[in-house]
Amino acid sequence: MGVIHVTDREGQRHTLEAIEGWRVMEIIRDWGLPIEGLCGGACECATCHVFVAEEWIPKLYPATEEEEDQLDTVVTQPNSRLSCQILWTPELDGLEVTLAPTGT
Incomplete structure (x- = not known):
């Protein structure tokens, strides 16, 4: 097991066991x-x-065409990803993500 660090929409950082x-x-x-x-x-x-x-970003598998198509439906940044498409592995121990605003 390891951890991911998630910053919520209010700016609070959470360390979650993965x-x-x-x-x-x-x-x-x-x-x-x-x-x-x-x-x-x-x-x-x-x-x-x-x-x-x-x-x-360089430690993640690149987004698939399917994921890119879904990201085209929201307001993105260069570091946007769908968290359902990121499988946690020990190489991602300490991964840092921020929840995107709802509706984006």
């Missing part, structure tokens, strides 16, 4: 932070939109 193979969206949701993930991780809604800290 389990290998879980989607970052699931980790955030299961710790009770307000992330929707309406499609349950099927890459169909963009309600789990997060901003990944710049130093972590």
Whole structure:
């Protein structure tokens, strides 16, 4: 196990225990932070939109075309990702993400 650091929409930072193979969206949701993930991780809604800290971007698999299509439906930044598409691995121990504002 390891951790991810999540900054919520109010600016509060949370350190969450992470389990290998879980989607970052699931980790955030299961710790009770307000992330929707309406499609349950099927890459169909963009309600789990997060901003990944710049130093972590190169450590992630690139976004798929399907993920890019969903990100096109919201207001993004260069570090935007769908947290349902990031599987946590030990190499991501300490991952830093910020929840995107709702509706974006």
